Amino acid sequence: MKTHEVVLKGDFINLRPLATDDAEITLSWRLSERARYLNAGAQTVEAQEEWISSRPSSEYNFIIELKDKTPVGMLSLVDISDIHRRAEPARFLIGNKKAVCGIPAAIEAEKLLYEFAFDRLKLLRLYATVASNNVKVITWNKFFGMKEEGRLRNHLFLDGRFMDSIFLGILEPEYRAVTIPKLNVLLHSLIIS
Amino acid sequence: MNILNEIIYPAIDELGEGLPKSEDTILFGEGALLDSVGLVSFIVIVERAIDEKYEKRVTLASEKAFSRSQSPFRTVSSLAQYIEELCSK
Numbered sequence: 001m002k003t004h005e006v007v008l009k010g011d012f013i014n015l016r017p018l019a020t021d022d023a024e025i026t027l028s029w030r031l032s033e034r035a036r037y038l039n040a041g042a043q044t045v046e047a048q049e050e051w052i053s054s055r056p057s058s059e060y061n062f063i064i065e066l067k068d069k070t071p072v073g074m075l076s077l078v079d080i081s082d083i084h085r086r087a088e089p090a091r092f093l094i095g096n097k098k099a100v101c102g103i104p105a106a107i108e109a110e111k112l113l114y115e116f117a118f119d120r121l122k123l124l125r126l127y128a129t130v131a132s133n134n135v136k137v138i139t140w141n142k143f144f145g146m147k148e149e150g151r152l153r154n155h156l157f158l159d160g161r162f163m164d165s166i167f168l169g170i171l172e173p174e175y176r177a178v179t180i181p182k183l184n185v186l187l188h189s190l191i192i193s
Numbered sequence: 194m195n196i197l198n199e200i201i202y203p204a205i206d207e208l209g210e211g212l213p214k215s216e217d218t219i220l221f222g223e224g225a226l227l228d229s230v231g232l233v234s235f236i237v238i239v240e241r242a243i244d245e246k247y248e249k250r251v252t253l254a255s256e257k258a259f260s261r262s263q264s265p266f267r268t269v270s271s272l273a274q275y276i277e278e279l280c281s282k
Binding site: 094097100101102103104105106107136139140143181182184185186188189190191 | 219221222223224225226227228229230232233234236237254255256258259261264265266
């Protein structure tokens with residue numbers, strides 16, 4: 001069972017709907033070391049299937065897959081509000097790093113999701129809450145134009161302890177002025193190797 | 194200006210992904226050890242190091258990278274050459 005019907009196509013990867021058939025692979029990614037800064041979730045394939053099948057209509061959950069359909073990661077747009085015209089990109093996880101070394105999979109996934117959010121859903125703001133010691137993801141979000149808007153103290157319980165969460169956000173004009181050029185430059189300059 | 198020893202090799206250490214400290218190391222593209230999340234982290238570390246070491250604020254992912262015939266992010270050597278050009282202007 002798919003969580004929705006939206007497919008976003010890029011040059012290197014596609015974002016296709018997360019489905020209950022993806023329970024086993026997504027669970028293995030979520031239980032890996034790379035996911036230690038994400039909120040704890042299901043611990044069994046059955047629980048992961050149930051979690052996938054219960055995704056609300058206010059979310060789009062995607063599998064990042066290579067053009068040969070190899071699944072390499074996941075990415076979601078959650079807490080979508082038509083009233084406030086905002087949403088949160090979330091659950092961004094490259095599960096199969098080996099398969100994407102040298103391929104701008106994460107960059108194109110970001111591009112496709114931002115285009116979907118700002119151009120198709122006509123949202124005006126995206127935001128993210130990231131564990132304060134998840135330096136890679138904070139760096140990633142800031143690199144593509146998100147600004148730090150605040151720190152939520154002891155907001156998360158991860159790795160057996162409470163930690164702060166960094167609140168980041170980007171507005172639609174900033175997306176057009178900063179994110180789009182940066183994504184395009186980076187994707188192009190990586191293609192011409 | 195010794196881009197390799199002053200900027201790139203320390204950045205490789207800071208990144209901590211086990212990249213060999215060699216001019217031939219492939220950063221991105223076929224045969225690379227980095228994924229694009231790692232590459233972005235590396236670019237940010239290098240930009241900060243240039244600012245700290247040479248007091249120059251450069252943006253590596255800019256139109257200048259776009260207009261080149263070869264990707265400046267392909268190897269350590271091509272990145273060093275690109276940085277040298279940016280810093281000499």
